[in-house]
Amino acid sequence: MSYAWDFNFLWALGPLLLGGLINTGKLWAIAFSSGLAIGLAFGIMRTVPSRILRGIGMVYVEAIRNTPGLILLIWFYYALPILVGVQSSAWLAACVALSLYTGAYSAEIYRAGIASVEAGQWEAARAIGLSYAHQMRYIVLPQAVMRMIPAFGNRAIELAKATTLASTLAFGELLFTAKVIAEDQFRPLETFTAVSVIFTAVLLPLSYACIWLERRVARSGGIVRD
Amino acid sequence: MTEVLRLENLAKSYGQAQVLKDINLTVRKGETVCVIGASGSGKSTLLRCVNFLGYPTGGRIFLEGKLVGREVIDRSGRTEMRYREAELCAVRAHVGMVFQQFNLFPHMTAEENVMIGPVKIRGLSKAEAKARAAEHLQRVGILEKAGAYPGQLSGGQQQRVAIARALAMEPSIMLFDEATSALDPELVGEVLLAMRKLAQEGTTMLVVTHELGFAYNVAHRVIFLHEGTIHEEGTPEEVLVNPKKPRTQDFLRGVTTFRMPEPRIAPA
Numbered sequence A: 001m002s003y004a005w006d007f008n009f010l011w012a013l014g015p016l017l018l019g020g021l022i023n024t025g026k027l028w029a030i031a032f033s034s035g036l037a038i039g040l041a042f043g044i045m046r047t048v049p050s051r052i053l054r055g056i057g058m059v060y061v062e063a064i065r066n067t068p069g070l071i072l073l074i075w076f077y078y079a080l081p082i083l084v085g086v087q088s089s090a091w092l093a094a095c096v097a098l099s100l101y102t103g104a105y106s107a108e109i110y111r112a113g114i115a116s117v118e119a120g121q122w123e124a125a126r127a128i129g130l131s132y133a134h135q136m137r138y139i140v141l142p143q144a145v146m147r148m149i150p151a152f153g154n155r156a157i158e159l160a161k162a163t164t165l166a167s168t169l170a171f172g173e174l175l176f177t178a179k180v181i182a183e184d185q186f187r188p189l190e191t192f193t194a195v196s197v198i199f200t201a202v203l204l205p206l207s208y209a210c211i212w213l214e215r216r217v218a219r220s221g222g223i224v225r226d
Numbered sequence B: 001m002t003e004v005l006r007l008e009n010l011a012k013s014y015g016q017a018q019v020l021k022d023i024n025l026t027v028r029k030g031e032t033v034c035v036i037g038a039s040g041s042g043k044s045t046l047l048r049c050v051n052f053l054g055y056p057t058g059g060r061i062f063l064e065g066k067l068v069g070r071e072v073i074d075r076s077g078r079t080e081m082r083y084r085e086a087e088l089c090a091v092r093a094h095v096g097m098v099f100q101q102f103n104l105f106p107h108m109t110a111e112e113n114v115m116i117g118p119v120k121i122r123g124l125s126k127a128e129a130k131a132r133a134a135e136h137l138q139r140v141g142i143l144e145k146a147g148a149y150p151g152q153l154s155g156g157q158q159q160r161v162a163i164a165r166a167l168a169m170e171p172s173i174m175l176f177d178e179a180t181s182a183l184d185p186e187l188v189g190e191v192l193l194a195m196r197k198l199a200q201e202g203t204t205m206l207v208v209t210h211e212l213g214f215a216y217n218v219a220h221r222v223i224f225l226h227e228g229t230i231h232e233e234g235t236p237e238e239v240l241v242n243p244k245k246p247r248t249q250d251f252l253r254g255v256t257t258f259r260m261p262e263p264r265i266a267p268a
């Protein structure tokens, strides 16, 4: 079988693809930053003495982690509007769903990171007279976060891939843009090949950065000094 | 002399296991009291109760004459202590603690370790805290390592930074829990010398130690803890040289099985 590859049409549509990539980037940036914030709150919740708070944290994390990401997106786009009576946009639904999705996985990273700090550190901070919030803020989290950085890097990569789920809501990120182009030009092979090349080109350096960071953190015993 | 710490019938149990019973102890200003006793006798538990890292399950603690916590009478008519976390934070800020494992904060320099308490709790400015850190690092002879991270310091140096960290809060009393037990033998001396210096400067100290020579030379009083009670107490001469109780004698026999003459070298 001889297929005549032709990428030329894509150059002309480059700005369109770039627009899709920018939308992917925006979705990623919003979901990642709010996911980290949500994760911090729920991650800490899972380590506090209060059983009620720990329970709430656990329910959130387990509910989200055991639901396919696609269902989350669809739920926030089609199901939630029925409850609240306001039509959601694809952009909003994707942002909320992916933030919560990243938040649940980040919460686990925070929880494990906080648990990895030795009891002696908490005790020494307590013995000085620091409050629980100060112990967490100044003593435990700074040490824990260093150990979490590689895991967050992996999260960032997973999220970048998960943004393509928003194409099912017709949100104009990279994959959805590509679908439109492919159908319009009758060139799915070239278009989707180009999309995977773009993803690899963006994510491969990030993957290597994660591996590098992981080694560095491991070498310094979890403490990165500069 | 004014009392700094008074324990009245202090008790502590973990579930069924009663670890401390009926501890009565007063430490006065400027006094150094050493606590000795076998492993598991409750020495660490005693210190941890004093700064409320563990909660006493009975008795009362007075710090500078003031009762810590609030007494309430429960349904069966027994009096019980209630503690508020905010009050306990304030108590801990007035009680310095030095741990066997140093527990320095590894992401901060020696100086930052010492500064964090004064800045966050006493509300000192960065510059004031820096000056105070320098003062206390100097007291334990480690000012030249102010900029070093704990990972770059020897055990003895780390422990002296930990002492400075506690001192910088200007506590009413310093607690030492086997401060030299985790150190290589050749590093024990520098920490004990720093502790003796503090004692001579009039620091009020409650010191759990296995260094009987330190207790003999530095302590005003020695307490022998046995199965959670104060079994014998007195001057170092009374408890360490002329122990009256058989348990104390057994303990001292055990830890001084082999003896040797004093090395013919100049002391530090």
Ligand SMILES: Nc1ncnc2c1ncn2[C@@H]1O[C@H](COP(=O)(O)OP(=O)(O)O)[C@@H](O)[C@H]1O
Pocket: B014, B017, B019, B037, B038, B039, B040, B041, B042, B043, B044, B045, B046
């Ligand atoms: N968290 C705990 N739970 C249960 N038992 C404990 C706990 N901490 C200490 N103990 C018990 O209390 C006793 C005294 O311990 P400790 O104060 O550490 O002794 P020491 O410091 O004299 O070696 C020991 O028998 C120990 O097993």
Ligand SMILES: [Mg+2]
Pocket: B043, B044, B045, B178
């Ligand atoms: Mg102990």
